[in-house]
Amino acid sequence: MITGPVSSVSRRRALAQLATLVGAGVALPATIGHLLPRTRTSEDVVTGPNFDPAVERQFLIKKPLGWLLIGNSMLNSRLLPAHLSETSGWAVRKLAEGGTQSAIWWLFFKNVLIASGARPLWVTIFFRESDLTWPDFRIGGNNAELIRRLKTAHEPEWDQVMTGRNALPGRTTVAMEKFFGVEDHDDWARRRVQDVAFRLTALEGMKRGARRLELNEHFSLDRLRHDLGDDSGNDGKIPDARQPDGPADATDSLPPPDPGMYAQAPSVFDPSPAASFLPHFIALAARHDIRLHFHRVKRRPDANGQRPDLPVFRRYMDDLQAYLKREGCAYSDESGDRELALDWYQDGDHLNRAFREPFARKFWSLVQPQIGPPPPGGGRPPQPAG
Amino acid sequence: MVFQSFTYLWFLLCVLTGYFALQWPSNRGASWARSAQNLWLLAASYTFYGWVTPWWLILIATTTVVDFTATRKITAASTQRGRQQWLIASLIVNFSILCAFKYFGFFATNVTAALQSVGLPSTWLTTNPAGSFLLHVGLPAGISFFTFQSASCVIDVYRGQATSRHSLVDYALFVSFFPQLVAGPIERSENLLQQVDHPRQPSLSGWKSGLVLIFWGLFQKLVIADSAAVLANKVFALESPSFPILWAGVLCFGVQIYADFSAYTDIARGSARLLGFELLKNFDHPYLAQSPVDFWRRWHITLSTWFRDYVFIPLGGSRQGTAGTLRAVLITFLLSGLWHGASWNFVLWGVFHGLLVAVWPHLARAVPLLHRSGGRMGSVLRVTLTFSLIHIGWLLFREHTLSGLGRAFSLNPFEAPVAHWRMGLGLVAEAWIYGLPLLIVLPLLKSLHLLPASNDPRLLTWKWTTLQSLALAFCLLGIVILRSSVGSDFIYFAF
Structure with a gap:
């Protein structure tokens, strides 16, 4: 056990030493942090997704749009807009990035769709369990880069949700990053570490970029094991990960499930505007005469084709449905569909892409009573932005 | 609540404030303060x-x-x-x-x-x-x-x-x-x-070493363990990893699990030290162990001693015949495996370590270099062999399915293309670069007398304070620049 302070050292001197320890220990990293190169302006900085909001906005107003689908790799592995357009007659488009969650879906909706001037009649959001009211889920790593690209200077809804939800730790993080001047240095520093590793293990003289691509191809989605039952919630990639096979789906399926991650998922449905982006979706959609539809996907079933809800989520799902009904939103749920058996799935909760066409037919037959027949031309022509 | 969050930082500040405030009214006596x-x-x-x-x-x-x-x-x-x-x-x-x-x-x-x-x-x-x-x-x-x-x-x-x-x-x-x-x-x-x-x-030296321990623990978790975890998780998510890729993943996991668990212990010991408590030591350079028995004297020491005192010795310990000792060792390690998790791979992991501990002394008798008297060459050989055996154990620990284990142990190293060796070596090198501070910083902290709580008057000089400040700055700088954006819970939370 620790005993009392050494008598020969005065109390004042002891406190001065402690203050020096803390002061120097903090000031030195802060000074170095501010002296480091600004990674955002160096040429090798961006490792994030190939997503440009301006390009997406242009894409949305090119043609009439009737139905927009928003989501992550759950959507990407299930549906191709062309299949759904063909089946339903609606002009369907998609805004989906693998590994994203409700915070980014909100920015897709507000800063891409609404900002573009396009006004589809329907917007469908694909989600799992409590995704819709878990705003701080998956906002780090490469998603942080995506969020930087999507956010504007004025984001009152974002501030209300993010600050209200996790006020003290959230503000502390922002303050720490500013104090130490290292907001974007993790990617930069990790790349340096990886470069050293590549130099140390140079075989056959491959260059760094080629080695990164080689790694990313080796760890691509189609090489992942199929017996990982759940989605991991891990949005990390090997630095500079590029997705050779299209959308960044691999982020949704890498390591085994992390029990700690799901311990943090909300298990009580909270409809307040400070708790999630869901009420903001509904309010913004109403202002722009867009109807919202929420589609719950079925998670990877067992060998009998079943995936019963955890008891903790049953009440949550009931409350969510009741809320959406009250707010006039459409809702569908594929989780009870026994036909969606294990052989439809590829890895984790992703469907095998070969099933995207039959899934489009299945999906349309499920939602048709709520979505209804398409308008002439499949959708609305674009409106002026604003 | 997890240690590596600002929530814990604020929580700890609140606890410390209240804790020392209760010590303030000295007229009430030490006993009152202690109870409060x-x-x-x-x-x-x-x-x-x-x-x-x-x-x-x-x-x-x-x-x-x-x-x-x-x-x-x-x-x-x-x-x-x-x-x-x-x-x-x-x-x-x-x-x-x-x-x-x-x-x-x-x-x-x-x-x-x-x-x-x-x-x-x-x-x-x-x-x-x-x-x-x-x-x-x-x-x-x-x-x-x-x-x-x-x-x-x-x-x-x-x-x-x-x-x-x-x-x-x-x-x-x-x-x-x-x-x-x-x-x-x-x-x-x-x-x-x-x-x-x-x-x-609580003493000044306790506070200083406690703070450095906490930040060193955070460094181990956020920089070393979480970075190695990304690499190990990638490998263990592959459907059919080749021999070099799989074992690269195991070596990455070796870095991850040590840094992860050691991090928790250090943050725990540092937090306790700020309150004036000294917790038991849990690690002592486990990867430098010279035999499996030595490993268990250095890894998760408090669990090993628990099993020794409450299972192994009551079962007869090593003061019985070969068969009796083997039985006691195997039962102890089987239970130790089950303690870590309820699945067959943990059972296998426990039995594997039980066999290593039981067989090693006989092996050491047969191979002179494995014996303690084998000189420097013998030391290097023993450490290398023990390190390799421990990592075979980590494969049993990390791969939760028996089919996956069967597949892993049937891989042929000679079938893997050069590209796979290149990728595997790259992954290991990256994980070990992150793990390098475990080799460098730990002896440094020890030499600065920061790990044990010490009242050596020399530690209260300005020279030592400067060195301690540099250690703290190193940890903090590493955390703010290199912290992994992929957060995960401590592995041992699941046990």
């Missing part, structure tokens, strides 16, 4: 534990009340039979709770499969309300740790090696002390309960 501080720490510990899942508090409170009562009754019992009855009652309650929440799923899965295979009704075990509840509530964090800690106290009181306490608050604090509640070190009554019993006087 213990009550404050107990409230803090329960807040810490129930932060995400408040109902877990029911479990820890039950264990506490049952074991506190048992220690009192054992002390008061006039006959050996009475003492035995209370000991058995306590152990039954403790291990029933542990088994129900930790092992029911494993048990139910295997029994159901066995019943199905012989055509008997098999779903009753999992569909009845109790079974369904246990399957769905998940494993309460730290249940294995506080169960073992509390049970050790009851056994010690029964053996006459410890005395029962009069204060339920003190005992409850011993069971739930927040720095080490969720992932150890597994404390003994003679260490932690003694400190709970007496007034604490």
